[in-house]
Amino acid sequence: MKSKVQKPKNGRRKFLKGVAGVSAFAAGSQIIGAPMVWANKLKDIKLSHVGGAYSAMKPIAEQASKDLGFTIEMQNLGFEALTARVATQPKTIDIADLSFVSMPAVTPRGVMQGIDISRIKNWDKITPIFTQGKNQDGSTASTQGNAPYEMMYLEKMDSKAWHEGPTEHASLIPTIYNADTLGIRPDIIARPIENWSELFNPEFKGKAGIVDTPAVGIMDAAMALESRGDLIYGDKGNMTIEEIDKTMDVLIDLKKQGHFRSLWNTFDASVNLMVAGEVVIQSMWSPAVTAVRSRGVDCTFVALKEGYRGWGNGIGMMAHLDGLQRDAAYEYINWYLDGWQGAFIARQGYYSAVPETTKAALSQEEWDYWYEGKKATVDIKGPNGNLQEKAGHVRDGGSYWDRMGKVACWNAIHDENRHLTKRWNEFIAA
Template sequence: MSHTSNRRHFLRTIGAGAAVSTLAFKAPFVFAKKMITLRVMGTHVTLQEELRQRAMRELGINIEFIPMGSAAVLQKAAADPDSFDLYEQWSDSINILWQAGAIQPIETERLVYWDEVNDLTKTGKINPTAKLGAGDAPNKILYVQNDDSLGSTPSKQISFMPYVHNVDSFGYNTRFIEQGTPYDSESWAWLLDDANKGKVGLINAPTIGIFDAALAVQAKGLMTFKDIGNMTITELDKLFEILLSKKRQGHFSGFWTSVPQSVDFMKTGRVNIQSMFSPGVSACRGQGIPVVFASPKEGYRAWHGVMCLSSSVTEEVKEAAYKYMNWWLSGYPGAFIARQGYYISNPERSQPLMSKPEWDFWYEGKEATIDLKGTDDRVSVLAGNFRDGGSYQKRFSNVAVWNTVMQNYDYSLDKWYELLNA
């Protein structure tokens, strides 16, 4: 480019800039709208790029995802509410965040789809005959009470916006472990079977892994708990004595911190059986690894997704935060995460955005009539398969315990790290 044409190009650019700045004075809202950045902190489970891109496109706001491992994200959010605007994780983080003053109440009147949210969150039961499950069922920590505590008495302020949820158990590779019968022979005890020694993984999240271990120890008949959702110091001592002894014998081959790592554990043959989340099971199947998501006869460990508002959020960003929360219940996100095996709190709104075979498989527990793809666009369900554990209603009727921060959480934390480092 010659000097003259260079200069012409420069002037043209300046002219364009001037035009833009004039426009800016005439319509500052165009720019103000673009400038808002919503920082969403959470885990890889829901912080997926496709959702971020779609939300930005539909809402006209800039969204920044800050994904971390379960324990790290909770620690960061509790210690520093300035570091996020919205927090996405599981209900076991609520008590910690609330007591730390890291989150503020959400007004149900600003949630467009609040009336559509089903009974699971509001009462703790998907239907009247379902088991409530031990520990922090979501309704127990949902409503802000008059004295600013959290409880199950309905009010117009809530500690979290309910969205994704699921029941978890363990996944096992049928190349090495014979396939069992759901709700009959499949048992948490399998995690402690000597036959699986050296090939067992647990999730490294103290508020989750501890229940997988406790359910296994109880199912194996090694000890019982008065209330598995709120273990005593004596019970914790005994539980960890059993686990430490197992670990020293080489029973556990690893503790995973993220879904991709759990997939890697299965892929490399490091484990044949381990704590798992639904996206991990889908990813393994998508890669040709025959993993079954167990339906333990003792019941599942359930979790409920929470979307929380930082206590430090500015008024301007708060508006964007409510937009994003409402977007999550508007249909598309619920249909998207159904493809990784997750449920949404108002499924009827997502149903029209799912094909009939998808809805029948993921929600109704019916046979897949065609191959179904996961969120990564790989086939994760082959035609002819049934969803492990059956329908939404069936699975959530069999909850043994909810992910919970127990009263003796600090003590259990010390014990957990002792186990990891043994």
């Protein structure tokens, strides 16, 4: 089945080359044209940016439109709908804001174009996790799952597969990412939680939850099972059929015992489950934990010995962009890495691809709290000026590198996705 990805589709490939040729000509002619004309024409440009609600946020589009002088239109879709839209209706989007997890479904279809790295001003300042697959101390970042680094580079503009190691073309420009772990209610669980195995601890029977997405949910389970010593996975983000079966058997068994109170599949569902006390331990997103706390309910995003489940998003250009529109897209991407967006998402607990420009856009106190893991010396405000954390609070998990440096595996689509979906449906039906 897998060889099908490489199956030549002559018609479309020829067409794409044609488009690339024409646009190269168009780009060339602009260099000759006067900059004044260029600036005038640019204001009529509209770019449609489609992404998840956690990433493609309206205030970002408004600020970008203001700063750049052309219009960014943003639209939100859920993960599945977004991947499907990019894969099957590519021309309805200009800028795709994708999780790296979507890339195995997107890159082989040739619906996006590579990004010329030399045109990205802050490329060298992007965190080495993405550009080199390395942590700050030079150690190799986790390669389990769909590690962003492995899908970062394309050999050519229109490549339909990734290139191992750096090239001149990027598939996506990284934007927003984080390290996920378990959220707990410390007021109810009055003892330290230090391992993923606690997720399956019978003590929390009827009070535990996981994500209701096959590919990610099984990874939560894998983290817990590996921690419990049940089995060691070759790659938790790309399991063999045998590993999937063993993991799903445990999940089905736990479900039958009534271990899970509820699964969650939206941000607010995870928040509500925690606030209402339906669930006291579950995998969560960092801003969801903050949201629970802002409702006056204590919630901790626990740093666990086995590390985090990481995820990353990036923005990329659809294949049909050329000429002036492509120039505008480059301007937009450069704006994205310039600090404003980084500071905006930092205040929600997400990390920016370019910490350096984000630092400049944040106040020193904010930087120390969000990135350095230091105790807040002032009240920490959210992106809308709302109170996020009171002075004195310390970010769970510590500094940027304490958290991102301990990613044990990345969110992923497994090669055996077909088998996984089947078993997950069995889990639901059990």
